[in-house]
Amino acid sequence: MATPLDLQEQEQLDQLKHFWNTWGNLITSTLLVIALAFAGWNGWQYYQRNQAAQAAALYDTLERNVEAGDPAIVERTLGEMKDRFASTSYAQQAGLLAAKALHDKGNADGSRAALTWVAEKAVDPGYQAVARLRLAAELFDSKAYDEALKQLGTAFPKEFEPLVADRKGDIYMAQGKRDEARTEYQKAWTGLEPRNDYRRLVEIKLNSVGVDTQSLKPAAPKQS
Incomplete structure (x- = not known):
């Protein structure tokens, strides 16, 4: 059989009910927002890690294509990297690598297009600088x-x-x-x-x- 609450306990219970009636919805909403934000952050971190892993794998593919020496495949792989992983550092490195490979194969237009993309789209200013210097060198060689x-x-x-x-x-x-x-x-x-x-x-x-x-x-x- 439940023990009846004394006057002090009843008063504390009433205060708790009043507090919850006043602030309960706000507390619940705040906790929900925090939980959703935490879940979103974890989801974003997972997405970033997943993107980086896929970009790294595609970069390895590009390196193998460069070694194989087929300019068309190099350009196609770089295009896929730009379409899928443009915001990653792997895409910027891929642009520089592809540009060198295309230049060595005599594909000046393809090389300049790759360097221009890095110079204009790269997030890292270091990669942008390298791309602009190399692009200037190629233009210099062609007397432009x-x-x-x-x-x-x-x-x-x-x-x-x-x-x-x-x-x-x-x-x-x-x-x-x-x-x-x-x-x-x-x-x-x-x-x-x-x-x-x-x-x-x-x-x-x-x-x-x-x-x-x-x-x-x-x-x-x-x-x-």
Whole structure:
């Protein structure tokens, strides 16, 4: 037989009922939102992991196709990567890999299309920078100097700026613009670390336009 509640217990029970009647719906809704958000987050994490795994598998396929040396299959595999996994880092790497393979096979249009896609669509600014530098190099080789300079006219991460300046210097030299080339080579030389082997190549270019690098301000040491 149930024991009757005393006056204090009954009062506490009434207070609890009043509290729940007042705030119960809000509490329930809040808990439901939290639960749905948690479930959604877990679902998104699973989706991301699944996408990355599938993208990695397709990238491996692209690598095998590159080794096989069939440009048509390389382009088709890259197209599938772009359609299905464009937002992943694997797609950006795939674009650069496919571009090199297509360029080596003499497919200039396919290579430039792949590099243009990475330059315009890549999420990582590093991949974008590499794509623009390589695209500028290919345009330079085909004597499309203005188009090459256009690719180098956008903002680049700071660590790429010396390479951009060096590439601009090459283009200006090809156009017969010696003064502009000298300015860009100086930017490249001062921006590169003294221990960087590439700096020696830029120094040779500077010497060819009459600049003694001993007169230039050395690159400032990087802060740790």
